[in-house]
Amino acid sequence: MNDMTRMERTVNSKAIKIAASDVQVYYGDxxxxxxxxxxxxxxxxxxxxxxxxxxxxxxxxxxxxxxxTIDICRVQGDILLDGEDIYDKRVDPVQLRAKVGMVFQxxxxxxxxxxxxxxxxxxxHGLAKNKAELDEIVEKSLRRAxxxxxxxxxxxxxxxxxxxxxxxxxxxxxxxxxxxxxxxMDEPCSALDPIATAQVEELIDELRKxxxxxxxxxxxxxxxxxxxKTAFFHLGNLVEFGETGQIFTNPVDPRTESxxxxxxx
Amino acid sequence: xxxxxxxxxxxxxxxTIQAHIMKMGGLVEAAIMGxxxxxxxxxxxxAQQVRQGDKAIDALEDVINEETAxxxxxxxxxxxxxxxxxxxxxxxxxLERIGDYSKNIAKRTTVLTNASEINGSAAALRRMAREVEVxxxxxxxxxxxxxxxxxxxxxxxxEEVDQMYNGLFRELLTFMAEDPxxxxxxxxxxxxxxxxxxxxxxxxAIAEQVVYLVTGERPTEARPKADTTSQxx
Amino acid sequence: xxxxxxxxxxxxxxxxxxxxxxxxxxxxxxxxxAAEGRFKMYGIAAIGVGLLMLVVxxxxxxxxxxxxxxxxxxxxxxxxxxxxxxxxxxxxxxxIKKVSTFGYAPLVSAALESEVExxxxxxxxxxxxxxxxxxxxxxxxxxNYVVANPDEIGKTVSFRFLxxxxxxxxxxxxxxxxxxxxxxxxxxxxxxxxxxxIDAGVLYKAFDPDFIFGADASDQRPEAAGIGVSMLGSLFxxxxxxxxxxxxxxxxSIYLEEFAPQNRLTDIIEVNISNLAAVPSIVFGILGLAVFxxxxxxxxxxxxxxxxxxxxxxxxxxxxxTRASLKAVPPSIRDAALGVGASKMQxxxxxxxxxxxxxxLTGTIIGLAQALGExxxxxxxxxxxxxxxxxxxxxxxxxxxPNSAMxxxxxxxxxxxxxxxxxxxxxGIIILLLFLVTMNTIAVILRRRFERRW
Numbered sequence: 001m002n003d004m005t006r007m008e009r010t011v012n013s014k015a016i017k018i019a020a021s022d023v024q025v026y027y028g029d030x031x032x033x034x035x036x037x038x039x040x041x042x043x044x045x046x047x048x049x050x051x052x053x054x055x056x057x058x059x060x061x062x063x064x065x066x067x068x069t070i071d072i073c074r075v076q077g078d079i080l081l082d083g084e085d086i087y088d089k090r091v092d093p094v095q096l097r098a099k100v101g102m103v104f105q106x107x108x109x110x111x112x113x114x115x116x117x118x119x120x121x122x123x124x125h126g127l128a129k130n131k132a133e134l135d136e137i138v139e140k141s142l143r144r145a146x147x148x149x150x151x152x153x154x155x156x157x158x159x160x161x162x163x164x165x166x167x168x169x170x171x172x173x174x175x176x177x178x179x180x181x182x183x184x185m186d187e188p189c190s191a192l193d194p195i196a197t198a199q200v201e202e203l204i205d206e207l208r209k210x211x212x213x214x215x216x217x218x219x220x221x222x223x224x225x226x227x228x229k230t231a232f233f234h235l236g237n238l239v240e241f242g243e244t245g246q247i248f249t250n251p252v253d254p255r256t257e258s259x260x261x262x263x264x265x
Numbered sequence: 266x267x268x269x270x271x272x273x274x275x276x277x278x279x280x281t282i283q284a285h286i287m288k289m290g291g292l293v294e295a296a297i298m299g300x301x302x303x304x305x306x307x308x309x310x311x312a313q314q315v316r317q318g319d320k321a322i323d324a325l326e327d328v329i330n331e332e333t334a335x336x337x338x339x340x341x342x343x344x345x346x347x348x349x350x351x352x353x354x355x356x357x358x359x360l361e362r363i364g365d366y367s368k369n370i371a372k373r374t375t376v377l378t379n380a381s382e383i384n385g386s387a388a389a390l391r392r393m394a395r396e397v398e399v400x401x402x403x404x405x406x407x408x409x410x411x412x413x414x415x416x417x418x419x420x421x422x423x424e425e426v427d428q429m430y431n432g433l434f435r436e437l438l439t440f441m442a443e444d445p446x447x448x449x450x451x452x453x454x455x456x457x458x459x460x461x462x463x464x465x466x467x468x469x470a471i472a473e474q475v476v477y478l479v480t481g482e483r484p485t486e487a488r489p490k491a492d493t494t495s496q497x498x
Numbered sequence: 499x500x501x502x503x504x505x506x507x508x509x510x511x512x513x514x515x516x517x518x519x520x521x522x523x524x525x526x527x528x529x530x531x532a533a534e535g536r537f538k539m540y541g542i543a544a545i546g547v548g549l550l551m552l553v554v555x556x557x558x559x560x561x562x563x564x565x566x567x568x569x570x571x572x573x574x575x576x577x578x579x580x581x582x583x584x585x586x587x588x589x590x591x592x593x594i595k596k597v598s599t600f601g602y603a604p605l606v607s608a609a610l611e612s613e614v615e616x617x618x619x620x621x622x623x624x625x626x627x628x629x630x631x632x633x634x635x636x637x638x639x640x641x642n643y644v645v646a647n648p649d650e651i652g653k654t655v656s657f658r659f660l661x662x663x664x665x666x667x668x669x670x671x672x673x674x675x676x677x678x679x680x681x682x683x684x685x686x687x688x689x690x691x692x693x694x695x696i697d698a699g700v701l702y703k704a705f706d707p708d709f710i711f712g713a714d715a716s717d718q719r720p721e722a723a724g725i726g727v728s729m730l731g732s733l734f735x736x737x738x739x740x741x742x743x744x745x746x747x748x749x750x751s752i753y754l755e756e757f758a759p760q761n762r763l764t765d766i767i768e769v770n771i772s773n774l775a776a777v778p779s780i781v782f783g784i785l786g787l788a789v790f791x792x793x794x795x796x797x798x799x800x801x802x803x804x805x806x807x808x809x810x811x812x813x814x815x816x817x818x819x820t821r822a823s824l825k826a827v828p829p830s831i832r833d834a835a836l837g838v839g840a841s842k843m844q845x846x847x848x849x850x851x852x853x854x855x856x857x858x859l860t861g862t863i864i865g866l867a868q869a870l871g872e873x874x875x876x877x878x879x880x881x882x883x884x885x886x887x888x889x890x891x892x893x894x895x896x897x898x899x900p901n902s903a904m905x906x907x908x909x910x911x912x913x914x915x916x917x918x919x920x921x922x923x924x925x926g927i928i929i930l931l932l933f934l935v936t937m938n939t940i941a942v943i944l945r946r947r948f949e950r951r952w
Contacts, residue, residue, distance in 0.1 A: 066836065071760050098839030108830035110849055121838035171834070178838055198271035205274050224339035225272060248338035
């Protein structure tokens with residue numbers, strides 16, 4: 001049977017991009033994330049699912065230290081990006097975020113032109129030496145985000161004038177423009193209609209060829225559709241982490257089963 | 266169904282499953298023909314191959330079941346996609362049964378090689394098997410091309426298989442009445458004939474799945490039944 | 499098979515709606531609707547009262563203040579006698595300057611006498627009394643003219659002199675023959691003479707630009723008092739406020755809103771900023787007096803000091819409004835910037851600040867408008883009561899030399915005894931209100947123009 005082409009799934013293990021071990025997160029006195037160990041593979045879509053308040057977004061935000069902006073938030077444990085602890089004192093979070101890009105729940109383009117939205121990251125990181133190079137980066141990023149054909153004639157138009165789905169793809173273009181290695185997505189489709197959602201999901205599947213993508217989603221179906229690995233969080237614990245098909249057809253932990261079959265919320 | 270899904274991975278998954286079905290169909294066709302030929306030529310080796318080959322068919326059915334369950338869990342198919350996925354399950358189950366019958370024929374072939382030949386029955390069985398094999402090929406073509414008309418044609422053709430079976434049934438009865446020493450062989454030959462007749466029914470079921478897949482409705486007209494042996498006294 | 503496909507219980511429309519018809523209002527609905535109607539009426543009534551008050555106020559101000567923009571003038575041809583003005587005849591400017599305003603009085607009297615003769619007006623008044631209907635500023639005006647143009651001595655020049663405030667009041671209806679019974683500065687005969695001059699067409703009411711652009715005048719010459727110099731004083735103060743309060747306020751707000759950690763110290767600072775906004779302005783005045791004048795020895799009555807005091811007063815307003823507009827920028831914009839690897843400062847200066855700018859500017863303009871109208875703190879640093887008789891000589895002088903401010907000037911006029919000043923106070927209020935309305939309009943336009951671009 002070895003010659004048969006099976007449906008896509010990660011059979012052979014890939015390089016580990018992010019390795020988190022024994023991660024604890026506290027919000028003031030609340031213990032939001034408890035003993036989370038997870039290994040995120042390169043060129044793979046990893047989905048975090050779980051009920052509201054289970055800590056999946058919190059954990060996602062630990063991966064590029066967006067939690068630093070919240071004063072009362074404390075992170076313990078090791079999160080290694082390519083073997084380097086991102087919470088090391090020597091690490092500058094700004095530099096880290098250029099490597100670990102982020103796309104947010106609500107499409108949040110800057111109230112500037114489409115071009116400036118994408119060009120912003122490369123500009124502040126000095127990725128382009130001149131205008132021609134910058135143009136090239138902008139075009140490449142917009143193409144990669146599968147939105148180039150829709151906006152190429154109106155790069156000067158404000159990014160806020162696009163439809164919701166286009167805005168979100170613009171935000172993805174903005175995120176990939178800085179050439180990140182990991183792309184974090186915090187419920188990127190929750191504000192979009194089903195068609196726009198499908199387009200963004202298709203894009204995520206496309207991005208998997210180049211990046212390690214981590215997506216937090218409320219929609220189990222979305223996790224099922226886009227991811228190869230799924231992590232189920234519940235009450236701050238990582239309950240189960242495994243191959244997506246296995247999680248959705250035959251989960252190991254009874255809590256996972258209850259959640260994905262709609263028995264606990 | 267010519268349009269693509271926005272999620273191209275969904276299309277790839279559906280194609281993968283259908284490719285499995287076609288592969289399974291090919292194996293089953295080969296099994297039918299192998300069984301029939303081994304019977305006619307008393308080729309024990311070929312019969313052995315057919316019996317071995319059934320393992321691959323069974324394994325393929327497992328794979329299809331697993332992949333289909335996965336697809337339902339991950340993609341939540343609806344409408345035409347849902348009918349396709351449901352039909353895949355039924356078609357693979359029917360194919361698996363046909364494979365089992367082929368294997369059963371091959372088993373009996375081993376016994377029959379050592380018995381005396383019953384006049385002309387082997388050729389009749391081969392024709393019958395040939396007919397079923399063509400029907401299966403047409404049913405699978407109809408499935409791939411979403412051709413409801415061809416499928417309906419296959420359903421009608423099952424009548425011929427039933428009639429061939431009726432003829433063989435009477436013939437074998439006659440042989441057994443003539444000479445009790447033939448009974449053992451004739452019983453085996455009868456089971457083989459019955460197996461082929463059942464294969465025809467399973468092919469018909471596949472064709473019905475094609476009609477359902479294309480139109481969304483079960484075939485309405487009662488399917489032709491020409492197997493009258495149950496009334497034969 | 500066929501019987502299953504039929505719907506077992508097809509819905510049948512019922513004849514009677516359950517729980518009463520929708521076409522009839524039940525008593526509860528009626529009561530609720532009535533309550534809503536009453537509430538709308540209260541609201542409309544409240545707005546009506548407000549509008550009425552506004553109309554009354556504006557009418558009052560306009561009717562009382564418009565008079566200040568017009569003054570009574572008398573046109574006279576004055577012969578600039580060399581014998582009186584330049585006895586030596588050498589046109590030496592220093593000698594000419596030795597002649598005081600009193601020395602010009604005979605010229606004016608003579609001019610008036612000859613005018614009366616020319617017009618054929620019959621009067622028993624002596625020339626000196628005739629000149630009594632003119633403002634004391636007339637002589638000053640004549641002298642200024644001669645000092646400026648010594649070559650004109652010996653010639654006859656036509657002048658337009660301000661009439662005395664009593665005469666002005668008489669023409670505007672403020673002064674009547676009955677009201678001057680005990681007034682030594684004007685007599686019934688003089689008023690008769692005024693009537694004759696009006697008939698002759700040389701005494702008339704006209705628009706007086708000096709009220710808007712001129713300097714204040716002493717108690718005796720209300721007709722000559724203008725608001726122009728104190729307007730300059732206000733301008734210089736506003737420059738100081740703008741130059742200090744805007745950068746300090748915006749910097750403080752950005753730090754507090756975007757960078758400062760949340761701890762007890764910042765909490766205390768925040769509470770105190772809010773409290774400062776509610777501190778009576780006179781407290782800032784006394785602080786200014788103590789710190790800027792008594793301790794730092796900055797010049798009294800100077801717009802610089804006034805500006806510093808008003809800066810202190812305006813800062814909380816600007817900080818509060820700036821923080822509000824920074825808060826109004828959605829956090830998603832900050833996240834977006836941080837998400838692509840911008841530093842916090844880049845996020846603030848590239849994205850947050852431009853979005854908050856209209857709000858910040860609006861707050862600043864409103865703060866400035868508030869400062870522009872403020873009187874109390876100026877009382878204590880000596881900007882009230884000072885008679886701003888000369889405009890400042892230059893920019894530096896403008897900041898450092900004593901001056902008044904518009905509201906201070908208005909307050910000063912309103913407390914002077916002569917009722918003629920009362921009119922000027924109202925006139926000053928009209929100008930001040932025009933400034934404030936303009937500034938608020940700019941604020942509104944800015945807000946409209948840049949509102950919510952995200």
